[in-house]
Amino acid sequence: MILHMIKKELLLYLRRPRELVILLLMPFVLITILGFALESINGQETPNLDIKLAFIQKDDIEAAETNVIARIEGLPMSEEEKQAAIAGIKSANPVRILKEDVLDSPELRKMIDVNYVDSLSEKEMDRYSGIVEIPAQFTEQYFQHVFFGGNEPPEMKLKINETNSIQGSITKDIFTSFQEEVTFWTTAQSLGINADQLRNKMTSNIGLTQPVSEKKTISAVGYYAIGMSVMFMFFVAGNVATLAFEEKSNHIFDRILLANMPIPVFFSGIFVSSFVVSFCQINILYGLSALIHDVTWPNLIHYLTLSVMLSAMVGAFAILVSAISYRLNSNAAVQVFSSVVIPMIAFIGGSFVPVAQLGGVFEEISKYTPAGAGVSAYYKIMQGYSLADVSTQLIVILVITVILIMITFVIQPKRGENF
Amino acid sequence: MLEVFELTKRFKNKEAVKGINFYMEKGEIVGLLGPNGAGKSTTISMISSLVLPTTGDVRLRNESVLKKPEKIRKVLGVVPQDIALYMDLTARENLEFFGRIHKIKKNDLKKRIEEVLEIIGLKDREKDLVKTFSGGMKRRLNIGVALLHEPELIIMDEPTVGIDPQSRNYILETVKRLNEEKQITVLYTSHYMEEVEYLCDRIYIMDHGEVIASGTKDEIKSILSQEQTLVIQVEILKGEFLKGLEALPNIKNISVNDPILKIIVPKKVNILNEIFVLAGETNTNISSVQIETPTLEDVFLHLTGRQLRD
Numbered sequence: 001m002i003l004h005m006i007k008k009e010l011l012l013y014l015r016r017p018r019e020l021v022i023l024l025l026m027p028f029v030l031i032t033i034l035g036f037a038l039e040s041i042n043g044q045e046t047p048n049l050d051i052k053l054a055f056i057q058k059d060d061i062e063a064a065e066t067n068v069i070a071r072i073e074g075l076p077m078s079e080e081e082k083q084a085a086i087a088g089i090k091s092a093n094p095v096r097i098l099k100e101d102v103l104d105s106p107e108l109r110k111m112i113d114v115n116y117v118d119s120l121s122e123k124e125m126d127r128y129s130g131i132v133e134i135p136a137q138f139t140e141q142y143f144q145h146v147f148f149g150g151n152e153p154p155e156m157k158l159k160i161n162e163t164n165s166i167q168g169s170i171t172k173d174i175f176t177s178f179q180e181e182v183t184f185w186t187t188a189q190s191l192g193i194n195a196d197q198l199r200n201k202m203t204s205n206i207g208l209t210q211p212v213s214e215k216k217t218i219s220a221v222g223y224y225a226i227g228m229s230v231m232f233m234f235f236v237a238g239n240v241a242t243l244a245f246e247e248k249s250n251h252i253f254d255r256i257l258l259a260n261m262p263i264p265v266f267f268s269g270i271f272v273s274s275f276v277v278s279f280c281q282i283n284i285l286y287g288l289s290a291l292i293h294d295v296t297w298p299n300l301i302h303y304l305t306l307s308v309m310l311s312a313m314v315g316a317f318a319i320l321v322s323a324i325s326y327r328l329n330s331n332a333a334v335q336v337f338s339s340v341v342i343p344m345i346a347f348i349g350g351s352f353v354p355v356a357q358l359g360g361v362f363e364e365i366s367k368y369t370p371a372g373a374g375v376s377a378y379y380k381i382m383q384g385y386s387l388a389d390v391s392t393q394l395i396v397i398l399v400i401t402v403i404l405i406m407i408t409f410v411i412q413p414k415r416g417e418n419f
Numbered sequence: 420m421l422e423v424f425e426l427t428k429r430f431k432n433k434e435a436v437k438g439i440n441f442y443m444e445k446g447e448i449v450g451l452l453g454p455n456g457a458g459k460s461t462t463i464s465m466i467s468s469l470v471l472p473t474t475g476d477v478r479l480r481n482e483s484v485l486k487k488p489e490k491i492r493k494v495l496g497v498v499p500q501d502i503a504l505y506m507d508l509t510a511r512e513n514l515e516f517f518g519r520i521h522k523i524k525k526n527d528l529k530k531r532i533e534e535v536l537e538i539i540g541l542k543d544r545e546k547d548l549v550k551t552f553s554g555g556m557k558r559r560l561n562i563g564v565a566l567l568h569e570p571e572l573i574i575m576d577e578p579t580v581g582i583d584p585q586s587r588n589y590i591l592e593t594v595k596r597l598n599e600e601k602q603i604t605v606l607y608t609s610h611y612m613e614e615v616e617y618l619c620d621r622i623y624i625m626d627h628g629e630v631i632a633s634g635t636k637d638e639i640k641s642i643l644s645q646e647q648t649l650v651i652q653v654e655i656l657k658g659e660f661l662k663g664l665e666a667l668p669n670i671k672n673i674s675v676n677d678p679i680l681k682i683i684v685p686k687k688v689n690i691l692n693e694i695f696v697l698a699g700e701t702n703t704n705i706s707s708v709q710i711e712t713p714t715l716e717d718v719f720l721h722l723t724g725r726q727l728r729d
Contacts, residue, residue: 004519008505008512015507015548251503254469255564259520260492 001261005269006276012243013277019239023281027232028288034228034352035221035293051112051167053103054120054131061095064139072147089143094182095134098156102178112171125159129167132175133157153183218382225289226378227351229282230371231342233310236278237317238338244270244322245331253326267319267412271405274318279311298384306381306390309397310374316404317370323408345371373397420445420604421466421572426475428461435461437628438475445571448598448605450619452612452715454723458628459608460500463574466606467497496570500577502557503564506550510541510560513549514567521568531567538593539563555586562590566597572604573597579614587614594618612716622715626723642718646671648711649682651694654704656680663697672720678706683717 013019072085103114115128125131134156141154158175160168247253256266286303289295297303317337324333346352348362349371355363366372377393387394421443428436436458443449453459464470466477468488476483477491484491504513514535518528536542539559549557558578565573575594579587591614597603598618609615615622622639624632632639653660656677664673664682669690672683684690691708698705713721 001520001522004516008508008516011512012505012507251499251501252505254467254497254499255503255517256520257469258467258492258495258497259517259522259568260489261520 001265002269002272005266006273009240009243009269009273009277013239022235023232023239023277024284027228027285030228031221031224031285031289031293034224035219037220051129051171052127053112053114053171054125054128055099055103055114055116056119056131056133057095057116058136059095059134059138060136061093061139064137064143065089065093067140068143068147085147092185093139094142094156095139097182098132098178102174108174112174126161129161130171130175131157131159133159218379219293219295221289221293222295222382223354223379225286225293225295226375226382227346227349229285229289230310230349230374230378231346231351232285233278233282233314233374234317234342234345234371235338236274236281237314237321238334238342240270240274240277240318241321241325241334241337242331244318245325245334248326248329249331263412263414264409267323267408270322271315271319273315275311275315278314279307282307282311295382297382299381299386302381302387303378305387306374306377306394309394309401313370313374313397313401313404316401316408319408319412320404323412326413327411345369348372350375367392368396370397370400373400420480422478422481423462423466424476424478426462426465426477427473428458428465428470429473435628436465436472439625439628439630441623441630441633443572443604443606445604446598446602447621448594448607448619450615450622451606451608451625452615452622452719453608453625456627457625459625460576462625463497463576463606463608466491467495467574468492491572493568494571496565496568496573498562498565498573498575498578500580502561504549504557504560507548509546509548510536510552510563511545513560513564517564518567523568528567531569535563535566538566538597540589553583553586555582555589558582558586558590559593562593570603572606574606576608577610578607579609579611587611591617612714612719616715624719624722631722632718636715639715639718640713642721645686646683646713646717646721647686648713648717649680649684649690649694650707650709650711651680651682652706652708653678653680653698654706657701657703660697660701660703663701664694667693667697672717674720681717683713683721 013023068089069086072082072089075082077085102108103112120128120131135154138154138156141151145151145153156175156179158172160172244253247256253266257263286295286297321334321337325331348366348369349355350366351371355366355372355376367376373393373396377390377397380390380393381387423439423441425438425440426436427434427438439458439462441449451459451462461470465472465475468477468484468491471485477485479491479494482490505516508516511532514532515528518531523531533542536545539562541556541559541563544552544556549560552560558580562575562578565575578594579590582590594605594607595618598605605618607615607618616636619636621635622633623630624639632642656675661673661675661680664670664680667690669684669688670682671685672681674681682690694708695705697703
């Protein structure tokens with residue numbers, strides 16, 4: 001029986017171009033428009049921050065290295081230990097690392113323009129987001145501290161231009177991170193600990209820390225493919241409920257009852273039909289997005305699992321709205337659902353604006369809403385997270401589905417009622 | 420075959436059906452007449468198990484069907500007043516869908532659909548979407564769906580509303596043929612008295628939720644056996660002539676369908692003289708006068724004070 005209901009429902013969809021436009025064409029057009037319009041905000045390209053950094057180096061690092069190497073060679077150490085220390089000097093010179101490995105790295109070169117200067121006037125300083133100064137004798141004092149102890153470690157100077165707050169803040173973060181790394185290495189070295197071994201041991205003890213940058217970045221088109229698809233899935237529930245109410249208003253439902261179809265089976269048919277339609281819809285939308293916008297999924301099984309669960313939730317919404325409209329004997333419930341409830345849950349769920357940008361309570365509430373759970377789960381799965389990482393969202397979707405089905409079961413029309 | 424005992428349906432503020440009783444023998448065509456709001460549709464819904472009665476019972480072959488509606492649903496076909504079809508499916512797809520939900524097996528259904536399409540005369544349009552059909556064709560398919568599972572009893576709720584005379588005749592002939600050839604019992608409601616007169620063996624007349632008359636056509640007509648109907652056609656109907664007629668003694672009922680007047684008077688009374696005098700006094704030219712025995716329409720008017728289509 002349910003198979004025939006699904007077949008009928010799909011035929012009705014195929015023959016109603018307006019519904020097809022709403023469910024397939026409209027979301028796809030919105031994905032394209034919103035995605036391209038907002039690519040610059042949420043895009044995968046690194047934003048052009050245009051940071052200008054002045055680098056004043058008063059230290060002669062080559063001369064300092066030569067002096068330190070000469071002192072090491074005079075120490076009472078084995079030849080092997082001496083060679084290891086000399087190699088360490090060449091490879092662990094903080095000024096060299098800062099210049100060559102940090103500031104000259106491909107990532108930072110895109111956003112930081114470094115000017116090496118001898119000095120700057122007050123007026124010239126305003127043109128820069130930050131000024132780095134390596135004081136004279138920095139390298140020598142640094143290695144003195146590392147290998148021979150005694151003195152305080154020297155300091156690099158960083159001046160931030162407060163008028164460029166974003167650029168200044170990013171410059172400060174880069175140097176803070178660099179400084180922490182150097183301090184860690186220096187301290188370990190001065191205590192006679194092998195820093196690399198220590199780091200490996202710490203990593204194995206506390207588990208692998210996954211940097212965010214290793215996960216796939218989602219483009220604006222990708223984000224809106226998720227946002228719009230999830231929102232328009234709910235319109236399937238509205239459309240199916242409209243069809244269901246039409247069946248009641250023109251007495252097809254009476255005919256179905258007279259064929260001895262139990263009411264729960266009828267509603268199960270609506271549930272499964274909505275499930276199938278929304279599952280087809282989401283796959284067509286993501287299929288088109290993959291073909292045209294290159295929106296892809298790292299793990300298809302994860303994507304399909306989530307899509308199945310979301311489609312089931314759409315089915316649960318469809319039967320609930322249908323049951324309410326049957327109970328009220330009015331299409332008003334469907335209209336309210338389609339024109340008020342769906343836009344509301346889509347907005348809270350982040351279909352229009354990424355909720356992370358809004359933050360706070362809003363972001364927290366969003367996770368527990370039907371669309372919010374769907375959008376954030378799809379987002380994470382698209383980034384490459386596993387199903388375990390989105391277990392909270394999956395549980396939310398499952399709980400909502402079960403609750404909706406239970407409510408429907410309670411309020412569904414009963415046999416012989418004059419509904 | 421079917422009996423209805425003291426059937427009552429009370430809604431919040433209104434008693435739609437007030438303890439009605441009736442029966443149907445196998446193979447009969449029974450008419451259920453009544454103006455809008457008489458309680459016909461509620462009665463039909465209760466018989467077909469879609470609405471539970473407040474009190475009373477519906478029995479199929481002496482067995483109550485209120486607690487076990489499956490029994491009546493198996494043998495019952497309902498043709499609702501509305502076109503209860505999917506407009507965006509073809510005729511065949513509609514028949515297939517309703518056939519399958521009636522659990523008719525695939526091969527049997529194929530044969531049955533062919534038979535039904537022949538009966539309702541839509542074989543050549545089976546692949547067309549229902550929304551492209553004329554009103555008459557939709558009505559025929561509406562009947563066809565009710566015939567799919569070969570019901571023994573069919574309830575037809577105004578199956579000819581809003582269609583052309585040809586389609587109407589086709590439907591009437593189809594009902595007659597089904598009744599004669601397959602002994603299908605039919606409960607037929609209509610606003611068209613001539614349909615009921617043509618089809619029905621017995622008639623129940625309902626008004627304000629009650630059965631106010633019942634019996635064969637002749638039995639019902641005999642309610643007015645002591646009366647006769649004068650059908651008077653005038654050239655121009657004047658108000659003073661009508662007022663004068665209403666003031667005449669012995670006139671039981673006047674219905675006006677300008678320029679024709681139907682007057683029910685006792686058989687024994689000769690009132691023609693007085694009518695002609697009144698016409699002379701009011702300068703009304705009478706074109707023709709006919710004396711008729713009462714029709715069902717006259718009986719209905721007499722009993723309810725309303726035309727059937729009011």
